[in-house]
Amino acid sequence: xxxxxxxxxxxxxxxxxxxxxxxxxxxxxxxxxxxxxxxxxxxxxxxxxxxxxxxxxxxxxxxxxxxxxxxxxxxxxxxxxxxxxxxxxxxxxxxxxxxxxxxxxxxxxxxxxxxxxxxxxxxxxxxxxxxxxxxxxxxxxxxxxxxxxxxxxxxxxxxxxxxxxxxxxxxxxxxxxxxxxxxxxxxxxxxxxxxxxxxxxxxxxxxxxxxxxxxxxxxxxxxxxxxxxxxxxxxxxxxxxxxxxxxxxxxxxxxxxxxxxxxxxxxxxxxxxxxxxxxxxxxxxxxxxxxxxxxxxxxxxxxxxxxxxxxxxxxxxxxxxxxxxxxxxxxxxxxxxxxxxxxxxxxxxxxxxxxxxxxxxxxxxxxxxxxxxxxxxxxxxxxxxxxxxxxxxxxxxxxxxxxxxxxxxxxxxxxxxxxxxxxxxxxxxxxxxxxxxxxxxxxxxxxxxxxxxxxxxxxxxxxxxxxxxxxxxxxxxxxxxxxxxxxxxxxxxxxxxxxxxxxxxxxxxxxxxxxxxxxxxxxxxxxxxxxxxxxxxxxxxxxxxxxxxxxxxxxxxxxxxxxxxxxxxxxxxxxx
Numbered sequence: 374x375x376x377x378x379x380x381x382x383x384x385x386x387x388x389x390x391x392x393x394x395x396x397x398x399x400x401x402x403x404x405x406x407x408x409x410x411x412x413x414x415x416x417x418x419x420x421x422x423x424x425x426x427x428x429x430x431x432x433x434x435x436x437x438x439x440x441x442x443x444x445x446x447x448x449x450x451x452x453x454x455x456x457x458x459x460x461x462x463x464x465x466x467x468x469x470x471x472x473x474x475x476x477x478x479x480x481x482x483x484x485x486x487x488x489x490x491x492x493x494x495x496x497x498x499x500x501x502x503x504x505x506x507x508x509x510x511x512x513x514x515x516x517x518x519x520x521x522x523x524x525x526x527x528x529x530x531x532x533x534x535x536x537x538x539x540x541x542x543x544x545x546x547x548x549x550x551x552x553x554x555x556x557x558x559x560x561x562x563x564x565x566x567x568x569x570x571x572x573x574x575x576x577x578x579x580x581x582x583x584x585x586x587x588x589x590x591x592x593x594x595x596x597x598x599x600x601x602x603x604x605x606x607x608x609x610x611x612x613x614x615x616x617x618x619x620x621x622x623x624x625x626x627x628x629x630x631x632x633x634x635x636x637x638x639x640x641x642x643x644x645x646x647x648x649x650x651x652x653x654x655x656x657x658x659x660x661x662x663x664x665x666x667x668x669x670x671x672x673x674x675x676x677x678x679x680x681x682x683x684x685x686x687x688x689x690x691x692x693x694x695x696x697x698x699x700x701x702x703x704x705x706x707x708x709x710x711x712x713x714x715x716x717x718x719x720x721x722x723x724x725x726x727x728x729x730x731x732x733x734x735x736x737x738x739x740x741x742x743x744x745x746x747x748x749x750x751x752x753x754x755x756x757x758x759x760x761x762x763x764x765x766x767x768x769x770x771x772x773x774x775x776x777x778x779x780x781x782x783x784x785x786x787x788x789x790x791x792x793x794x795x796x797x798x799x800x801x802x803x804x805x806x807x808x809x810x811x812x813x814x815x816x817x818x819x820x821x822x823x824x825x826x827x828x829x830x831x832x833x834x835x836x837x838x839x840x841x842x843x844x845x846x847x848x849x850x851x852x853x854x855x856x857x858x859x860x861x862x863x864x865x866x867x868x869x870x871x872x873x874x875x876x877x878x879x880x881x882x883x884x885x886x887x888x889x890x891x892x893x894x895x896x897x898x899x900x901x902x903x904x905x906x907x908x909x910x911x912x913x914x915x916x917x918x919x920x921x922x923x924x925x926x927x928x929x930x931x932x933x934x935x936x937x938x939x940x941x942x943x944x945x946x947x948x949x
Contacts, residue, residue, distance in 0.1 A: 408434070422473060496751035685698070734946050789815065
């Protein structure tokens with residue numbers, strides 16, 4: 374296996390590190406804009422040669438129109454950083470042509486440590502499109518395996534999956550994902566045999582670090598994945614602690630059919646529709662039932678955590694009656710933690726259940742913190758942590774947690790829109806609107822994004838825009854009572870009381886179950902605070918989960934000075 378070594382350039386007391394994109398003097402980094410470092414690199418690579426201004430601009434600002442003044446500014450900053458005193462000891466100007474690096478340059482080989490990686494979607498070489506779930510599942514499993522290495526930042530699955538079959542170059546993808554290295558490869562499953570090929574590439578230089586193939590029985594898939602992870606860590610010179618070494622050295626086998634069902638569950642769980650979540654639950658349940666003699670298998674904990682997550686999603690996004698959804702989720706999440714106490718996603722699910730179902734704020738905080746501790750580079754656990762923080766009124770912490778989730782998974786529409794909600798609850802409505810628009814640009818077909826956008830626009834009193842956004846949400850996601858209640862609220866706030874009353878009546882007639890929480894929202898929109906308070910008291914008696922947002926949701930601002938409202942907030946476990 375090849376160990377990464379990079380070429381650096383030295384001149385005088387300076388060292389230019391192309392991989393680190395940094396200029397150092399006697400070991401100390403000199404602060405420079407990235408574009409200035411790129412210009413210096415273009416000059417240093419051709420010492421004594423005139424590099425034309427158009428050539429430098431094209432190299433540093435590709436596919437962008439940039440005036441020559443920008444280049445001149447970068448040259449000024451470089452000369453100042455290099456201590457030039459007007460005699461151009463390092464960078465000389467060649468009139469009407471460009472610049473020349475005039476000092477002597479020597480190249481040196483330096484070891485390089487890579488701290489971030491993206492696993493691109495593994496190609497399915499089976500020739501059978503129905504096996505796509507298997508290739509995706511192995512991709513996700515490798516991401517999960519590598520993410521457990523604490524010294525390595527791994528780009529989340531959602532962001533890398535958009536590059537399936539892409540024609541973009543490795544450096545382009547790496548810049549978008551903020552990853553220093555890329556893992557490419559393929560999976561071929563034939564009968565009970567599996568073959569994984571993997572190739573590790575340094576992104577900025579397109580330098581191939583190693584390539585290898587791994588073959589074995591399907592029952593040995595976990596061991597194959599661990600071997601790939603070990604080799605990646607070695608290729609990147611990543612330091613493994615004792616826990617990492619022990620985990621990656623443990624030989625684990627799986628029941629092939631059960632594991633295949635588990636991967637189908639993971640595949641469908643990423644489809645953010647009600648049908649996708651229900652299919653995922655069915656596959657997860659079949660997975661844990663298919664081999665009852667091995668109920669403590671490694672992946673069974675993840676399957677139970679997947680069941681919990683899907684039921685929470687059904688209640689959170691898709692209108693399933695919360696009591697029954699959370700009862701199912703609770704049983705599954707507890708089982709997952711019993712099987713694997715170190716499974717972060719199980720603790721994240723428990724944290725949300727302790728919040729939404731139990732109103733136990735201390736337990737919710739503890740569980741969500743434990744999830745982050747176990748998986749500090751997992752966007753999902755930061756998202757769940759942010760939910761707990763924002764409802765507790767810890768706005769700045771919530772925004773930071775959600776921002777970090779977006780940083781870890783920059784193309785996850787869920788991570789992006791959840792930042793919008795944190796900003797909304799923090800009453801930063803302009804920023805929230807921008808964030809929801811950003812999510813809509815990435816995924817214009819998801820109703821929940823227009824729902825969030827509409828809610829934020831109402832608070833800015835952009836009533837017609839808000840109503841339009843909520844109508845779009847209702848059209849895209851028919852059957853969502855929350856969206857229809859929000860639309861009725863927006864109509865009331867806009868002074869269109871007759872339409873709001875009609876929307877409320879339709880809501881009541883259409884759905885067998887309508888939470889009292891929804892009636893309270895519509896009542897506030899109609900300025901009927903008395904009816905809103907009565908609805909909230911009924912919501913409390915029914916233990917409706919949405920009450921956790923009472924402290925921070927701006928919808929309820931008209932009620933905040935009411936003693937009855939403050940008492941409900943206290944009974945939910947918060948100080949008004």
